[in-house]
Amino acid sequence: MAFYSQLFDKSSDFRSESEIKNLVKKSKNYKNEDVANSKILNFFNTSKQRSYLVTTDEMVYCIVDDSRKNEAKINWSMGKELFASQSITLKDKTVRTGLVNFGEKHKNWLYTKSIFNNEDNMKNSISKLLS
Amino acid sequence: MDNLLSGLSLMFFELQIVNQNNNENPVLVFSIACSIVGAIAVLLDLTFYVLRGRSLFDLNHGKLTVVFLIAWSFGALVIGWVGQLASIFVVSVSATVLVGFTWPLIITKYLKTKADEEYASEPEQEIAEEE
Numbered sequence: 212m213a214f215y216s217q218l219f220d221k222s223s224d225f226r227s228e229s230e231i232k233n234l235v236k237k238s239k240n241y242k243n244e245d246v247a248n249s250k251i252l253n254f255f256n257t258s259k260q261r262s263y264l265v266t267t268d269e270m271v272y273c274i275v276d277d278s279r280k281n282e283a284k285i286n287w288s289m290g291k292e293l294f295a296s297q298s299i300t301l302k303d304k305t306v307r308t309g310l311v312n313f314g315e316k317h318k319n320w321l322y323t324k325s326i327f328n329n330e331d332n333m334k335n336s337i338s339k340l341l342s
Numbered sequence: 343m344d345n346l347l348s349g350l351s352l353m354f355f356e357l358q359i360v361n362q363n364n365n366e367n368p369v370l371v372f373s374i375a376c377s378i379v380g381a382i383a384v385l386l387d388l389t390f391y392v393l394r395g396r397s398l399f400d401l402n403h404g405k406l407t408v409v410f411l412i413a414w415s416f417g418a419l420v421i422g423w424v425g426q427l428a429s430i431f432v433v434s435v436s437a438t439v440l441v442g443f444t445w446p447l448i449i450t451k452y453l454k455t456k457a458d459e460e461y462a463s464e465p466e467q468e469i470a471e472e473e
Contacts, residue, residue, distance in 0.1 A: 222443050238472060239472060240472075255467055257461075257464040257465075257466075258457075258461045258464060259461065259464065259466070260466060260467050262467050275467050275469050277469060280469075284469050285472045285473075286469065286472060286473075287470075287472060287473045288472060288473075304465065305465065308465050316473075320465075321465055321467050321469070327352075
């Protein structure tokens with residue numbers, strides 16, 4: 212029976228959202244923001260990886276959680292106002308996956324289409340994250 | 343009912359292959375035979391568990407044994423029926439034993455193979471040092 216549960220419960224290998232939020236404290240750009248008030252958006256989801264945007268009062272962090280690694284990793288971070296000024300553009304990659312550009316500096320990030328119904332939905336989700 | 347019993351008798355005790363020539367319902371005979379062997383498989387596993395303290399099928403025997411018995415038996419019935427519809431098996435004791443004893447293993451192996459194929463084609467986010 213353990214075999215069955217391991218086969219179907221892939222989510223057990225990932226870090227929880229609160230663990231992901233707390234990871235921002237390890238960022239080299241962490242400015243002692245209040246993590247308790249941070250917001251999180253999961254934008255990429257596969258059996259092995261999840262990617263998140265975490266926003267605090269001052270910063271936006273992009274975090275990749277790989278279930279095969281010992282810990283999730285912060286890939287980049289930038290000031291919230293700077294991030295808000297960047298244009299978000301999307302393009303297709305596969306049936307299930309698309310590519311998103313967070314401005315000019317952070318291009319071709321994978322996102323899972325099924326998390327967002329359409330492009331507007333994704334942009335709205337990011338706007339809510341920044342509000 | 344007589345038809346079913348004569349088919350089961352023909353297969354289990356005379357070790358003959360049941361087909362349209364010697365029985366009107368070989369599909370029913372095979373499905374029921376698979377479910378009987380499935381139940382026997384769980385009972386044998388229970389016997390092994392009682393005698394040796396461990397389950398060969400990795401079942402947690404106890405209160406749930408009756409559930410395992412019904413589920414395993416029902417699964418074997420369905421797989422036997424589907425196997426007949428797909429013309430995979432002849433109505434023989436060996437095919438019945440194969441389905442009755444191994445159907446969950448066959449199904450989980452098939453599902454795992456399919457899942458692995460799907461996971462292998464998943465795109466992966468690049469993980470980099472924080473900028």
